[in-house]
Amino acid sequence: MSEKVVLRFAPSPTGPLHMGGVRTALYNYLFAKQTGGTLILRIEDTDQTRLVPGADQYIIDALAWCGITFDEGVHIGGPSVPYRQSERAAIYQKYTEQLIASGHAYLAFDTAEELDAAREKQGAHFSYNYQTRMDMQNSLSLSAEAVAAKKASGEPYVVRMKVPEDEEVVFQDIVREEVRFHTSQMDDKVLMKSDGLPTYHLANIVDDHLMGITHVIRGEEWLPSTPLHVLLYRAFGWEAIMPKFVHLPLILKPDPALVTRNKGTRRELTDKLSDEFMAAHPALDQKIRSKVHSFIQQLFSDRQGIQGRLNPKDNEPNYQKWLKTFLKGALFGKLSKRDGDRLGFPVFPMDWQDPKTGDTSAGYREAGYLPQAFLNALALLGWNPGNDEEIMSMDRLVEAFSLDRISKSGARFDQDKMKWFNQTYIRATANEALLPLVKAELADGHPALADDEKLLQVIELLKERVSYIPDFASQAGFFFQAPASYDERMVQKSWKAENKGYISTLRERWASLDTWSTATLHDAFEAMVAEKEISNGAVLAPLRLVLTGKPAGPGAFDIAGVIGREETLARMDKAVNDLAVVE
RNA sequence: GUCCCGUUCGUCUAGUGGUUAGGACUCCAGAUUUUCAUUCUGGCAACAGGGGUUCGACUCCCCUACGGGAUGCCA
Numbered sequence: 001m002s003e004k005v006v007l008r009f010a011p012s013p014t015g016p017l018h019m020g021g022v023r024t025a026l027y028n029y030l031f032a033k034q035t036g037g038t039l040i041l042r043i044e045d046t047d048q049t050r051l052v053p054g055a056d057q058y059i060i061d062a063l064a065w066c067g068i069t070f071d072e073g074v075h076i077g078g079p080s081v082p083y084r085q086s087e088r089a090a091i092y093q094k095y096t097e098q099l100i101a102s103g104h105a106y107l108a109f110d111t112a113e114e115l116d117a118a119r120e121k122q123g124a125h126f127s128y129n130y131q132t133r134m135d136m137q138n139s140l141s142l143s144a145e146a147v148a149a150k151k152a153s154g155e156p157y158v159v160r161m162k163v164p165e166d167e168e169v170v171f172q173d174i175v176r177e178e179v180r181f182h183t184s185q186m187d188d189k190v191l192m193k194s195d196g197l198p199t200y201h202l203a204n205i206v207d208d209h210l211m212g213i214t215h216v217i218r219g220e221e222w223l224p225s226t227p228l229h230v231l232l233y234r235a236f237g238w239e240a241i242m243p244k245f246v247h248l249p250l251i252l253k254p255d256p257a258l259v260t261r262n263k264g265t266r267r268e269l270t271d272k273l274s275d276e277f278m279a280a281h282p283a284l285d286q287k288i289r290s291k292v293h294s295f296i297q298q299l300f301s302d303r304q305g306i307q308g309r310l311n312p313k314d315n316e317p318n319y320q321k322w323l324k325t326f327l328k329g330a331l332f333g334k335l336s337k338r339d340g341d342r343l344g345f346p347v348f349p350m351d352w353q354d355p356k357t358g359d360t361s362a363g364y365r366e367a368g369y370l371p372q373a374f375l376n377a378l379a380l381l382g383w384n385p386g387n388d389e390e391i392m393s394m395d396r397l398v399e400a401f402s403l404d405r406i407s408k409s410g411a412r413f414d415q416d417k418m419k420w421f422n423q424t425y426i427r428a429t430a431n432e433a434l435l436p437l438v439k440a441e442l443a444d445g446h447p448a449l450a451d452d453e454k455l456l457q458v459i460e461l462l463k464e465r466v467s468y469i470p471d472f473a474s475q476a477g478f479f480f481q482a483p484a485s486y487d488e489r490m491v492q493k494s495w496k497a498e499n500k501g502y503i504s505t506l507r508e509r510w511a512s513l514d515t516w517s518t519a520t521l522h523d524a525f526e527a528m529v530a531e532k533e534i535s536n537g538a539v540l541a542p543l544r545l546v547l548t549g550k551p552a553g554p555g556a557f558d559i560a561g562v563i564g565r566e567e568t569l570a571r572m573d574k575a576v577n578d579l580a581v582v583e
Numbered sequence: 584g585u586c587c588c589g590u591u592c593g594u595c596u597a598g599u600g601g602u603u604a605g606g607a608c609u610c611c612a613g614a615u616u617u618u619c620a621u622u623c624u625g626g627c628a629a630c631a632g633g634g635g636u637u638c639g640a641c642u643c644c645c646c647u648a649c650g651g652g653a654u655g656c657c658a
Contacts, residue, residue: 012658047657112656125584127654158656176588185586185654193656200658224587224653247588250651255594333651377595380607384596388606407596410651414594417608427621465620490618537617544618552619 005037006212012044013055016352017062018337020251023378028217029068030401040211041073043084046197053355062349066371067394080211085203092198095206096159096191104235105191108138109150109157127187130165159192169227174246174403181227189228205232208243217246246403249382250410256331269344270296273330288322335413345415368468373425377418381411391424423467431459441473447480457562461554479562482571483549490551494541497581502539503546507572518561546575
């Protein structure tokens with residue numbers, strides 16, 4: 001336990017980092033900070049065909065926005081430089097040769113076509129393993145001369161792991177405890193591709209070893225390939241010092257019933273999901289197409305019905321199967337990059353523009369989330385402190401985090417909870433800290449931009465009633481501009497002749513006030529109401545109408561106090577003169 | 584198909600053999616605010632099913648069902 005903890009976050013720059021990746025980075029960060037360990041950012045770009053320009057920079061920027069910092073990495077250097085796997089090809093080459101020499105790996109010359117043919121022949125269950133490898137074109141089945149000839153002629157080849165035939169691989173996982181796999185179910189995975197670059201498996205093991213990684217904290221999707229990694233450590237003679245494994249439960253798509261809570265997007269989403277499915281299965285039978293389509297249309301009509309509809313009494317052959325296919329691809333399963341914001345909420349920390357298509361996917365930052373709120377919510381998706389604590393600062397998370405309190409089962413993402421965290425954080429944030437964020441949301445030339453003092457007061461009044469940062473901008477209008485129109489229903493209700501008279505009277509009393517403040521305005525109002533023996537509402541409702549034109553918002557005296565004497569009186573005059581009373 | 588992992592309110596979860604099964608989000612109701620929001624109070628709501636083990640199972644074991652992941656010269 002005295003050993004210094006060394007961790008890494010190792011994303012692949014194949015697109016923007018999504019929230020699941022952010023959470024993995026966060027857990028690594030929390031554990032590193034807590035133990036005084038080292039956190040490394042390594043870029044795993046061994047698949048040159050899937051590289052997306054700008055993705056690595058996005059990853060760095062997004063993590064910086066989240067407040068997740070590293071001790072070593074591509075962007076800052078360190079003792080194990082380079083931290084980009086594509087720049088470490090020679091290292092992997094050397095270790096691959098070592099594996100071949102020790103008999104743990106072999107050369108394979110099978111072409112993609114030959115592999116396809118083999119899969120064709122044996123059905124989908126073909127596995128390149130101890131049973132089939134002698135039938136394939138490789139250095140185990142071919143004579144040494146044949147292999148040498150192929151190499152000499154420049155024929156491309158890969159290097160495969162020679163998985164032992166009949167062994168049980170047992171390893172410990174901090175979350176899942178003991179996990180067992182049998183080698184008879186494993187295949188001879190490619191370690192080195194024909195382009196000379198390694199696959200994830202080899203590069204990962206070599207780098208983790210060379211960088212002295214003590215704990216591998218990664219998503220559960222890696223659990224099935226962990227036995228291969230263990231075999232690799234064993235082959236290199238590193239098994240005794242290999243890192244401890246921590247496989248995190250996956251973040252799953254939200255409950256379908258919750259996806260369309262936001263009614264405005266319901267119809268849109270329904271159409272989108274339907275189009276998506278139909279486009280993905282163009283050859284689908286017309287009858288099933290229309291059935292699935294109508295299922296999708298009905299899908300969001302009520303909250304509880306999803307489960308019940310999964311097994312509808314419909315004997316149409318294959319209908320059930322396709323329904324399942326649809327649900328799995330569209331609404332269930334792990335949250336993926338492909339989900340983009342198609343489900344109506346962001347899955348990325350920041351906006352991302354696809355360099356190829358130009359399409360933009362929404363990010364939490366631009367949607368108006370505070371990074372602390374985003375991270376706090378994420379931290380609790382798959383981990384909890386063991387008590388009722390929920391609002392936790394980064395420092396508190398560092399203090400409370402522990403690997404053995406990570407859950408085992410996948411967590412469905414819940415947008416409402418994320419929203420609640422954001423509201424809570426906005427309310428707890430100082431107005432001064434909110435100021436620059438709010439200003440960034442305002443259009444050029446907006447009058448609020450020139451008056452920090454007043455904007456601060458507006459933020460104070462609005463902060464109890466917004467969920468996202470942009471809400472400040474959209475709700476701040478009447479503080480800076482007289483209402484251009486008046487809410488019709490409110491006019492009907494509260495702009496009778498007598499109400500108009502009260503506003504005129506109140507205007508005169510307010511005009512003669514020595515000091516203009518929320519308190520003095522309120523006092524003058526109280527005095528008038530008492531004198532005239534009328535209800536507060538008879539004056540308050542029309543006052544709000546006159547000042548804001550809207551049926552809801554902060555207190556009328558607060559608003560008048562902020563907008564000032566001149567503007568308040570002008571708005572009262574304007575309404576009295578221009579707005580016709582209702583009978 | 585095969586292998587692996589999982590399964591407590593709609594969702595996130597607490598719970599490690601004896602609990603009125605607790606909290607949070609959502610939703611509903613009431614109070615406060617003569618607006619809206621906030622805040623406060625209360626309410627609805629769960630141990631997937633079946634077998635064991637045990638004096639006693641949400642907790643331990645097995646089976647089934649369901650969910651998830653993996654099965655690429657992707658990570």
